[in-house]
Amino acid sequence: MKAYTGKVLFVNLTTGDIHAETIPDEVYENYLSGVGLGAYILYQRIPAGADPLGPDNMLGFVSGLLTGTPSLVTGRWMAVFKSPITGGWGDANCGGTFSPAIKQCGYDAIFINGVSPTPVYLFVDSNTAVLKDATSVWDMDADAAEKILQQDNLNKKKPVVALIGPAGVKRSLISGIVNDGGRLAARSGGGAVMGSKNLKAVVLAGVKPIGCHDPAAMKTLSKELSQKMRKFNLPGFVKGGIFPLMGKMMGGMKRALPMDGAMAGILMKRWGTISNNTLGITSGDTPIKNWKGSVVDFNHSYYKHLNPEKILKVEKQKYHCYGCAIGCGGITDIASASSGEFTESHKVEYETCTTFGSLSMNKDLDSILYINELLNRAGMDTIAAGSTVAFALECYENGVITPAMADGLDLSWGNAQSIIALVKKMIARDGIGDVLADGVKTAAAKLGVTGQPYVVTAGGVEPGMHDSRFDPLLAIHFSVDPTPGRHTIGSAQYYDMIHLWEKVSWAPPSGAYLKADEYIPSDKLAVKSVALSCYKELVDGSGGCLFAMMLGVNHWKLFEWLNAATGWQKTPDEYMEIGKRIQTLRQMFTIKHNVDPMSYKISPRMAGVPPLTAGPNKGKTVPIEAMMKLHWKHFGWEEQTGEPTTATKTQLGLDTL
C-alpha cells in the first residue's frame, strides 16, 4: 500500500459539481502531498489575475503525505489558496485531527472553487460528498458551529470539522480556518477566501484505513523517537523563572554555540511555545512596542507577568495533535481570565502572548488569555490581529487615530481593557474595528499612512513574533518566502538545531560562528537559507510539524520515514530537490499573478532602519535587499527579480506546467 490515496475531490460551488480525480504517482514523487500537491493543482487551475475573493480562486484542504501512517508528528494539514492579502501564493498550516480525516474519506485533498448562492457546508464520508445548507450556523462562532455540525452529522464517528467563524464570514483579510475547537490555519487570509465562497465548513466523517509501504520500518523509527522524547526532560525544580536569565546570556553572546534539537523537544514538551515568552524578550528575539522598543521599555516589571509558569498553572491537561509525540498544546481553564464568559481554551501560544503582550506594551496576562479565546472563536489570526492593534496604538500616539475616531476608547500603550474592546470591534467590523479588521496594510491605506515607519509588515503581511534584527537568516525568510513574514520557514536557531549538513551533501555545516558575520551578506548564509526553504517544503508536504522539524534530522527522521512510507528509496539530496521544486512552484504562482517578489521585503523598521538605540538589538541593521538577491541567486532564480530562471524550471520539470 502507498501512504497516499491517489485521489483528490473537486467541488465547484457555483455549479454544484462534485467529482473525484485520480492523481498519477509521478505527481506525488515530484511534489509529495500537502503544500506540494496544493501548489501543483493551484498553479495550473487558478487563472492569472483571478480575484482572490471571487469564484476563480480555489481553496484546497490538503493532508500530508505521511499523515495517518505510523510516523510521528506528521498529522498536520495545509490550506492553500491565492492570498487576498498579497495577491500571490497563500497557505496556512494547522494541526488537530483534520488531516487524517481527509484521508479517511479516501482523498489526499479537497479543492473548492466557485461561489455558492447561499451559505453551505461540504459533508464528506467514505461513500458520499454533498453540499448542505449552512444558513442556521452561518453567523455563529466557530466553537458553537463546530459542535452543532458534529451533532447534526453524528453517525458511527464524530465528524471532524474545519470552518470559519464570524471573521471569515465578514471576509476579514486576517481571518483563518478553525478546527478542533480553536486550532487555526491562521495565515494568508484563508478565512476570507472561504467566506467569499459562502462556505461555512468542511465536515469529514470517513472511516477508510490509511496504508503505507513498510509499516514495520516506520514503527521502528517511531519507537526510536518515542523513547527519545521520554528522555527529553529537565529536572522538576527548573522553572520558567530561569528564562529571562537564559535570554540575557543568549542575547549577550558574540558567538552562536553548537545546538541540538533535543533542547526544542524539552522546551516544547514542558511549556510549549510559551517557553519563549520571557526568554525572547531578554535575548532580543521578541519584538517590543510595535518593533520600536526593547527590553528597556518592556522591562522586568512588565515581562514577569508573562512567565510561562503562570499559564501552566491554569493548564488542565496536555493537548497532542494527531499522532504527536511532543504534545506542545494544552487545554487551559480561563473561567477567571474571561470573567466566567468561557470555561476553557486551547493554551495560548507565544505568538499571541507577544502580539497582545510586549508588542502592545500590555502586561495583563488575563486579558491575553481572554483575547486568545475571542479570536479563536472568531477565526481571526492572532499574529495579524495583535500586530494591527499595536499599529493602532502607535497611530493613536501619533494622533493619526484620534479619540473620536477610536469610538471613545483610550488607545494608550498597554491599556488592556481598551485592547479587548478594540479586538471585539475588529471581529464585529464595528466603527474603528472596521478600519482595522483587514490588517495593517489595509488599515494604513484607509488612514492614509502607508509608508510610515510604524507600518510594520513583510509584503503587507504582519510578521511572526521573532525579531529579524536579532536573526538575519530569519529576515531573509521573512522577505523571500512566497508567504512573506512567515516565521516558521527558517532562522539561525532552526538551522543550527536541524543539522541538515549531516544528511544533505550541500548544506553548509554550522557551529560556533561569529554572530556578527550573519549581518554580512554571504554565499554561505544564502545556501543555508536555501536549504531551510527546501527542507520546510518537504515538512509541509509530509504533514510534519515545525516543532518536530526543530528536533533535527537525527531525531525526527523525515527522509527515512518518507522512504519507508512510499518505498521510493530516495536520498536526502533527492528529497531536497523535491523541496526546491515545491518552493520554486510557489514562487512561480506569485509571479504568474503579477506580484513583484521584491515587494515582500521587510519594512525598514524590521531591518533596523533606523537602528534601535537600546536593548540587545541596539545598532543592528540587516542589509536585506542584498541578502534577498543572494538567496534568489542560489535558488536558481533571477538575482535581480526573484523570478525562477528558465534553466531552473527545466531542471525541475516545471517548464511544462
Ligand code: SF4
Ligand atoms: S508539537 Fe504541538 S503543534 Fe506540533 S503537532 Fe504536536 S501538539 Fe501539534
